[in-house]
Amino acid sequence: MTTSLANTIETGSRNSTGEWVPFAWTEPVHGPQVKGEVLVIRTGGTSGSLQAGLWRTGVGIAGCNPDGTCHVDYSAPTADETVVILEGVVEVTVTSTGKKYELEAGSIMSHPKGLDITWDIKSPFLKKFWVLWDSPQEATKDGDVYVGNISDNPEEWAPYEWVEPEHGPQVCGELFALRGTGATGTLMCGLWRTGVGIAGCEADGSSIVPYTAPLGDETMLILEGRAHLVDHASGDEYDFKAGDIIALPSGLETTWTSRAPYVKKFWVITNENVPS
Known part of the structure; x- marks a missing residue:
């Protein structure tokens, strides 16, 4: 992990071996x-308020049973949470409706701040990538849980179009x-x-673009x-591969190159401003 300020790039990996610490928090609903x-x-x-990282349960890990199973009561008290399950299987239940979601490696789930849910994690192990987001600006009281998979392939993908302040559309x-x-x-x-054949890419599938995450x-x-x-601010260069995690601040001038023949990523974009 790179320790950086908010306006610099931070990086990690699904296999990061940095400092793992017990996940302790106070539940307004369920107590410490x-x-x-x-x-x-x-x-x-x-x-x-934006953070991202990894979370894991298993044998010998805080709060887990001897076989690695784990039950978690969670009311999302501080932030919306978006996760990708990297390893293991879990059943997530929405307390208010009883609706259940079976999540496994590759599953994506995003849920709003304040939604009370339970996690029933199967043995022997679970690991997830998570992003926590909160801002002072209220956007919606929508209580939906959004569920997908990193292998989703809808019939219609939309070309990614945006405007770079210094480079135009x-x-x-x-x-x-x-x-x-x-x-x-x-x-x-x-x-x-x-x-190959995707908007803005070269014949071999590669692409190079200026990008400031506007x-x-x-x-x-x-x-x-x-x-x-x-x-461009620091001159640092990074090479990324499958499993790598990138934290890119909005407004930082970069050049992004997708290597041929194919790149796919899961992304989360956050901004204190509410869309008009």
């Missing part, structure tokens, strides 16, 4: 809790959004890909392929 272990990779953003790759709003501020998440801070998990990122 200690369940699993957490490793923080993203320590902040340019707006709101851009088109590179295609995406679809799993979630388009947050309980506070802007929260969007989904999948993005580049490759829509908001972006937190990414590379799912397939390889990418290269240049930070």
Whole structure:
């Protein structure tokens, strides 16, 4: 993990071996809790309260049973949470409706701040990538849980089009959004890909674009392929592969290169400003 300020790039990996600590928090509904272990990779953003990292449960881990199973009561008291299950199986239940979701490796779930849910984690182990987001600006009281999978392939992907302040309109790759709003501020998440025959890509599937994440801070998990990122402010260069995590602050001038023949990532974009 790179320790950085909010306006610099932070990086990690699904296999990060940094400092894992017991995950302890106080539940307004359920009282003090200690369940699993957490490793923080993203320590902040340019707006709101933003963190990202890894969480795991298993044999010998705080709050877990001897066989590695774990039951967690969670009321999401501080933030919207968006997760990708990296390993293991869990049943998530929405307390108010009784609706259940069976999540396994590759599953995506995003839920609003304040939604009371339970996690019943199967043995022997679970690991997830998580993004926590909150801002002072109320956006919606929507109580939905958004569920998808990193392998989702809808019939229609939309070309990814945006405007770079110094370079004008851009088109590179295609995406679809799993979630388009947050309980506070802007929260969007989904999948993005580049490759042969995809908008803005070269004949071999590669692409090079200027990118300042103008829509908001972006937190990414590379799912397939390889990418290269240049930070123009510091001159630092990064090479990413499947499993890597990237915390990109909004407004930082970079150049993103998708290596041929294909790149796919899961992304979360957050911004204190509420969409008009």
